[in-house]
Amino acid sequence: MPTRIPVLIDTDVDFDDYMAMLYLLMHPGVNVQGITVTGSGDVHLSHGVRNVNDMLLLLDDPAIHATPVAAGARAPMIYSNTFPYDARKAADEHYEAEFPGSNPKPVIRDAVSFLKDYLRSCRQPVTVLCIGGGSNWGRLFQQAGADPELRRCCQQKISRIVMMGGNLLPRYVGEERGAEGNIQPTLGDQPYYTNKVAEWNIFIDPLGAQYIFDSGIPITLVALNATQQVPITQALVEQLAAIDNAPARFLTQVLNSSTIAPGIGKYLDFWDPLAAEVLVDASLVHTERFTLRVEQQLDEEDDHSGELIPDTDGAVIEVAMSADRERVYTEFLKVISQYTA
Numbered sequence: 001m002p003t004r005i006p007v008l009i010d011t012d013v014d015f016d017d018y019m020a021m022l023y024l025l026m027h028p029g030v031n032v033q034g035i036t037v038t039g040s041g042d043v044h045l046s047h048g049v050r051n052v053n054d055m056l057l058l059l060d061d062p063a064i065h066a067t068p069v070a071a072g073a074r075a076p077m078i079y080s081n082t083f084p085y086d087a088r089k090a091a092d093e094h095y096e097a098e099f100p101g102s103n104p105k106p107v108i109r110d111a112v113s114f115l116k117d118y119l120r121s122c123r124q125p126v127t128v129l130c131i132g133g134g135s136n137w138g139r140l141f142q143q144a145g146a147d148p149e150l151r152r153c154c155q156q157k158i159s160r161i162v163m164m165g166g167n168l169l170p171r172y173v174g175e176e177r178g179a180e181g182n183i184q185p186t187l188g189d190q191p192y193y194t195n196k197v198a199e200w201n202i203f204i205d206p207l208g209a210q211y212i213f214d215s216g217i218p219i220t221l222v223a224l225n226a227t228q229q230v231p232i233t234q235a236l237v238e239q240l241a242a243i244d245n246a247p248a249r250f251l252t253q254v255l256n257s258s259t260i261a262p263g264i265g266k267y268l269d270f271w272d273p274l275a276a277e278v279l280v281d282a283s284l285v286h287t288e289r290f291t292l293r294v295e296q297q298l299d300e301e302d303d304h305s306g307e308l309i310p311d312t313d314g315a316v317i318e319v320a321m322s323a324d325r326e327r328v329y330t331e332f333l334k335v336i337s338q339y340t341a
């Protein structure tokens with residue numbers, strides 16, 4: 001039997017994080033080694049940790065129930081931007097969807113220490129799925145900057161980071177391939193942030209993202225340029241609803257919740273699950289290599305913080321610019337429907 005890909009997931013436990021996490025936990029070619037939670041993204045930290053632990057019970061496998069879950073950052077590395085209150089409340093309450101029970105296993109209190117211990121002791125290189133912004137891994141790479149042994153360990157033990165985040169603006173890659181930021185559409189008629197150029201994961205913690213970019217580890221960035229080609233459609237929700245297992249029922253409840261359903265077919269993309277699928281099968285997207293830096297300067301009047309800027313001195317990043325939509329849907333449904341514990 002071929003070896004399964006060892007994966008570490010870092011999540012902010014948004015609705016689409018459940019799609020990504022369950023996809024990887026159910027994938028026969030993947031072995032999830034640990035899940036770190038950030039409280040600087042959508043969910044609040046303690047709720048996020050509890051929700052991930054309880055989500056593990058959806059899978060009928062004691063080994064999966066015991067997957068280590070570690071609590072990470074409570075705040076970004078820079079600034080204090082947050083997701084909207086309503087989005088955070090919905091995430092805390094796991095979109096009104098039901099878990100089978102309460103997972104009693106203890107929570108690991110320090111995600112960065114957990115990750116360092118894991119990397120130092122693991123025998124096989126691991127792939128990192130970063131779907132909650134850069135606040136946890138950014139802090140680890142900040143420490144690695146002052147610790148050559150840790151930096152070497154990271155470079156030897158992490159084969160790739162697949163990160164959902166960012167967008168390359170039309171002014172850099174042309175109107176047809178460009179993607180605008182996604183801060184304003186989420187804020188509706190209360191645009192209390194002026195930023196029109198960034199994507200949420202990078203906007204929340206531009207410094208964390210920059211530390212990840214500068215880690216020296218190969219990075220695939222699953223950007224809005226690719227995810228906007230794969231909307232979450234009503235047809236997909238219906239196909240998911242037709243699958244008879246606990247994870248599919250949970251995901252259907254999430255997508256049908258009053259907090260999510262109005263966005264189906266409109267502004268909700270296959271953000272995090274696309275990144276999870278790309279981790280397993282890179283041919284689902286077309287990537288191009290850019291050298292990029294993350295704009296750090298926050299300007300309250302016309303904010304560009306979190307903008308990805310092509311810069312010859314920047315970090316080399318493989319950016320997903322387009323996606324094979326039909327294959328993305330098909331592959332997702334296949335893994336969810338064919339799961340056996």
Ligand SMILES: [Ca+2]
Binds near residue numbers: 013017131
């Ligand atoms: Ca997320």
